Amino acid sequence: MDLLMQCQQKRQSSLPSNLHGPGRGIVMNGTPTAGSYKEVASLYLLSVRIIQAKNIRQSDLVSKPDCYVSLWLPTASFEKKRTKTIWNSREPAWDETFHFRIQNQVKNILELSMHDADLSTPDDHLFTVIFDVAQLKPQHNTRKTFALNPKGEEELEVEFKMTQIFDPPEKIITNGVLVSREISCLEVQLDKQKNAKSVKGKKDLMLMVKGSYENSKSTTSSSGNQFLFHSVKGWEPELTACLQDAGFPLDVSFREDVVDTATHSLTVPLKSLPKEEYMEVAVPIEDTEQLNLKLRAKDCPEPFDVRLGFNLCKEERDFLWQRKRVVAAALKKVLQLDQDLKDHEVPVVAIMATGGGARAMTCLYSHLAGLQKLNLLDCVTYITGASGSTWTMSKLYEDADWSQKDLRGPVNSIKKQVTESKVSSFSWDRLKYYRKELKQIREEGRQTSFSDLWGLLIESMFYKEKNESKLSDQQRAVNRGQNPLPIYLAINVKEDDSSTQDFKEWCEFSPYEVGLLKYGVFVRTEDFGSEFFMGRLMKKIPESRICYLQGLWGNVFSLNLVDTWNLATNSEQFWEQWVKNRVQDIDKESEQLRERSSHLNTHLYTPSGKLSKTLKDILTNRPIHGEQHNFLKGFQLHNDYNQHNQFSTWKDSQLDSSPNQLTPLAEKLCLVDAGYFINASYPPLLRAERNVDIILSFDYTMDTPVQSIEQTFHYCSEQRIPFPKIELSEEERKNPKECYVFMDEKCPAAPTVLHFPLVNDTFRTHKAPGVKRSSSEMAEGDVNVSGFWSPYFLMNFTYSEHEFDRLLKLTEYNIQNNKDLILNAFRTAITQKKGSRT
Template identity: 45%
Template sequence: MWKDSPCFPLVCVCIFNTVSQTDCYVSLWLPTASNDKFQTKAIKNCKDPVWNETFYFRIQSQVKNVLELALYDKDVVTQDDHLFTVYFDIAKLSLGEEVFMHFKCDSQVRSKIRNGIACPDRLDVRLGFDLCVQEQDFLCKRKNYIIPALKNVLQLEQDLLDHETPVVAIMTTGGGMRSLTALYGSLRGLKKLNVLDCATYLTGLSGTTWTMSNLYRDADWSQKDLHEQISEARKHMTKCKINSFSLEYLKYYKKQLCQRKREGRKTSFIDLWGLVLESFLHDGVQLSDQQRAIDCGQNPLPIYTAVNVKNNYSTVDFKEWVEFTPYEVGLQKYGVFVRTEDFGSEFFMGRLMKKVPESRICFLEGELLKTTNYFIVCFVGVFFGPTGFAVLHLQQECFFLSDTVLDTFPNQLTQSDEFLSLVDTGFFINTSVMPLLKPERKVDVILHLNYSAGSQIQALDQTCKYCSEQGIIFPRVNLSEEDRKNLKECYLFDGAETPGAPVLLFFPLVNDTFRKYKAPGQKRSESEMEDGKVDLYGCCSPYSTYSLQYSEKAYDRLVQLGEYNILNNEDLILQALRTAVERKRRIKK
């Protein structure tokens, strides 16, 4: 009954080697089993040392296990001399098999490696690339909202069948308070078009995660007109923030940080910033609390994104996409996920060793934001053992986003790190699209809502380039030089040239026809022209990424602009949905 178990004990016996007369010992390290290195005793003044020592490792068969064997000459005065190192892939062994291995380098090392019986225990870490059971259940329930919504929006005579129903995702970019505010407008526009009920996923990073966390406090937010949520956010956005730095609040922050330290977490400036954000925008809630807003499929599934980095490497050389949902947190690159309630706890060998209370969402938002910590690379207080996140031993074509220089050096990956180092996704590319390109999610339409500062096309260009380099299916983006200089409100890229690619609707944050129209088809009067003057990116713009407070007028105009740009491009949105439905029908045929 243990044949399908992922864990096995491994026994290693170091016997002897033939070198010059030295004080030799062998060091053994299996990074997927332990952070500790083990070693034999040193045999003094012997050219043919015999150790005959046995070492035990508990391994997981579903991960890549490479045993590192290093031979050293012990020196009592200087650092021990490293003679050579060999690597042995444990996958070469069969269950219950005893093998004698000869390793030839500058010298010869002989090891006896024996693989024992399986361990029947279940893991607390989910290994695999499939969607979790809760998300699969959500998808079934969400169709109860999507199918009638699409019938209404596309004016169909009858309901779509399951296989004809496209998976629609709303993808947002970061941009501080600008993205927080504009997203409210975009969502209200989608709600007025009844397209919001057609969406399965909503992804965000940086500032848009604030909007999402506020919305998902209401279990039925997408079934409402959003007027109440926008008004509530308006109060927070226009209020003076200086009180959040008062002595009373600082004492409160200190108390909270001390509490986190007592719980066994590492604390940093980012945790402090998270508490400040909480005082700015919302009450203390946890990410897993959002389960009640999706358990019946009544709202799109929220996905928050970040990247895991290494302190001494740029994001070009090393980055790993991390996704957060109310159900799970994990790294798709390795196919490793933990329950959201357990994120921040201590794991070893895929098992929960020390349960730590789930952090409030403000601490997560502090980690995912770059507004005031652009120069900070923070280490998040999230303790994962060496195999809390480990590399799945699968064929290369099964890997998704294996895109870093360090991928060729297994002992330098996240599996051997004690902590994750999470930063805003914008440090690499200002996009939250990567979870949507996971093949298992089968996304058919992506509404790309861009709220970046500066170039509105840069993040999309970077995404296209990245996907091309990694072999990820993504629609080709062709924009003329004229369009790049004078962007319109919406572009449709149907992906016809890239089989299997989703249909992409790109909404740059621009003030185009809104200058002269207060609503689609309704021109502004002379007295209303001032309301159409929304300075998004000028030197005197109130919408800087680093602005933490807006005037009521600035807030209202940005919400209205976001809403207008959606409503004014209803035809393109409907065209994208029809294209996706037609493709689903053709595939079935």
């Protein structure tokens, strides 16, 4: 699809590309959720016969390789399987067959990894073949010979067979990208009083359902008599009960060798249990004693605690309906219109703010105050922010009517905090307070990280007292459409495997929802940080205070070394040449044939040497980052996910073609400051569903004040997201103007962007629009917002009153001096919207 066609389709509601009929809603706590639908999926038995390998290289100079093959299919099994080891052979032959129960509507990617066994050191990983099972035809034997190097000398020969299983088909729920499969809930009841004699002393009953959300539990770790296990029904899970000495760690107690040799153990396939009925079983203890358990297997209820879909949530749609009335009235007044605007004539105006620490926080206050003085603030529907600008937003939205009040009050309040010394924030008493607060959130079930400590420091530096407010509390500030809707931006990255440039996923936060744009999955804001499995809320953790999110959104310390190198040199050559994984396409099909298919290419991954691996581990490790429970946990990717138009819009890395490495399989989210990729907060405003017409782009970057908008343009061009073309001369990059207007007449769906860089241009000679400075006033126009000696550098959090006031006056002046450009953009947008209905 070319960009023009994409532009024409932007205004249409987005539905999954592979719908076979109208989209049906699922229930999210009683609320219909559009954009998701149900499918019936067949189950198949996949047989994989590992036959032989040829001409395998030697990984050392001492002996021939001792090879085995491991098989990993995470959509069908919780564990890796492996062949026996063939010792001292370059042409090992195994002839071993492995079986997997697969579901045909999920993307099943089989990884075949060959290793060279070693008795004294870790086994050498030789290569991995990544194979899309969707290439296979049911009821056919398919023999594949995988070439393991470009010359084809090394080979792995494998035979596949896929046979349909005539069990009842599985009912799934999907948005076309993610799939939620049927969940089986096993309830285990143990009457501790009745069985007190059996479990007394040093004995402990250990329970495990491999691959389940809970994995394992023990009687000593729970005070109750009931134990629950949630697992994928199609995997045919089993319960293992084992009585052993208390005190063993669960991960040690349930090693295969321990369970297999235990004399007092019991294994029960869940499919053997009568549905919804209790069945009694006994764990043998002694010759004449047994431990009695009651088991019941039931299907998990269908209502979700997440929202699957790419459309806007109901709460945001309700907000837009109310906000449109406010915006229409404001536009009529400021543009002096003779008639009221009709609903379809009201443009959606958004503010986009970048990061920049205390500088960004201060400037956003100033820009908002400037818009208020011009009576333009009520014309705005959205405000998005990243990093330091989110500190302004989160503070303002504590007041439910902030935009209807004089902003001089909040500005004076933040001035007091910015100009005060921050030494007290690092006092011994404050450090003890931070420790106490971090201990409390750990007790609530959250993992703590440096970003939490950083959030407490931000709170101490700019608020001076404990702030109990939460992001969901901001719903009160938008429940009548009285303020623009705030959206905060972060990115999800790999914790220790990639650079930010190599893998990142946009994550947006609003008072209503938190969601990952690429997957179309959202959770209620008050549930963010809780534990989920397959869309169900498994463990509710109290919503965190807003300061911890401020630390996450603006964590300027979560870089890894390769990110630091890329930012410093603006080059990825070092990463590409020395550290990045070597993955090559070994499919023999034509490129044209593959482009028409949702099948993923077969890839060969060849691991780097030990030195490169060590170097990569050092360069990609993020010692200071923020981990959060992954609300995508358990979900699997749809078989056609890579053809879905919404996923395709936001996919931008090589890993997007590697489902086994994407976020649904990750244990945790690793959320960092969005500025590590592009120091801007455009992505939420570029969602087609929001239909944003005008973006007031406030860039608080020093030294490179137009870089972020140029980077956004290049990103949008590559992703085919409607965005105006940005063309600037070298002179404009060095000496940018106060305001640029970018629009694309050939693509009406692209928003008009008014970009305000942080520059000191005519403010040097004018104290107000059209009012020149006298010779005695010229010093007030000398505001240094670039260069090494600027007082507004990123890591400075304390300004003098004079520095604060001058920065405030500069940014407010830049808005007021370009009022006509803003009003003209409003008039043009209204005219275009009127014309679109004629």
